[in-house]
Amino acid sequence: MTRNRRHRAIAAAAFLAAAPALAGCGAGFDATTNKPYAPTEALAVNTEQGIKISQAFFLGPDSGAQLAAGGSTPLYLSMVNTNQTPDTLVGLGVDPAVGTAKVSAPVTLPPNQRVATGQPTPGILIEGLKKPLRGGESITVQLQFTNAGVVPLTIPVITRSREFTAYPAAPNATPAPTPTPTPSASTAGEGDHGTEGH
Template identity: 75%
Template sequence: MTRNSRHWAIAAAAFLAAAPVLTGCGAGFDAITSQPYSPTEATTAKVRGIDISQAFFLGPDSGATLPSGGATPLYLSLVNTGQGPDRLLGLGVDPALGTAKVTAPVDLPVQQRVSVGKPTPTVLIEGLKKPLAGGESITVQLQFANAGIVPLTIPVITRSREFTQFPQAPGATAAPTPTPTPSATAEHAEGDH
């Protein structure tokens, strides 16, 4: 194979690999799909009759931090696909991270989607031992009455983009606001004369 024909073969292979992606672009942003939206950063798992989707801890606003001593709420969607009802009883976390708190058990009827965290967070990690800025992952164990203990690694997502509708995490610090520099202010004032 000559050098020139190798370049054409590589280009053709790249085009064929990109073709499925490019055909999806034709649908546009207003396309209607039959799939529910789920954030790409969130965790999804199917374990022992429990479908877990859209699992994430809510972190601070972009550019801010959840300080030590603060809390981070858990949001997730659960569907019990087992033979009988189940219940989310608890959350286990490494004590070096903080203390897990479940304010009330979450009932999981068969074949019914249950959103945890909306409208009020009921599962969270309190007394954080280290600050969180978003982008970290936390390993937890969800404890179910029938499905048992389910280990997961769940991301901490900043409160930005589609997550701005969620209430701010308890104890979060505000994002730093940019302050104008004196030189920029002076230059602007000189140009107004």
């Protein structure tokens, strides 16, 4: 085999080896053409402490609206304690520059049972927000468990849209602005014709 052929063979092999990875990237980015890319979808993570979180998000306002400073954002969690002994979520730590955490009651986590917080009534909130939230932000918190200890997470703020419209509005959320109708070209054209007729 000549040197040129050998180089071509190596290049072809390298391309074929990279093809599955490139196809995977393409499939991921193609999703933007199939549906809107939502980088702030709910967080899912398996923690080192044995708490599996399949969904975690702060509920923000409706699209185009905001949670005003001084308002509250509820935390929704869906989690499974994969440890052999029961555990309890007892607290939420948050930077005071964001707001004040409130856990209305401890959340018991039996082994290997899914537990969801926030429904029907949100029991974990960040109150007294220091800045307005519009959705798309992330908030770093520490979930505090009796046995698992402190679990740090960065949780997205998701607008109340798409599959999240079924959730009750966050407290003190401002309504989304109503679109203002604009005159259409045909209406403007009709007005012009009327003027020309006189």
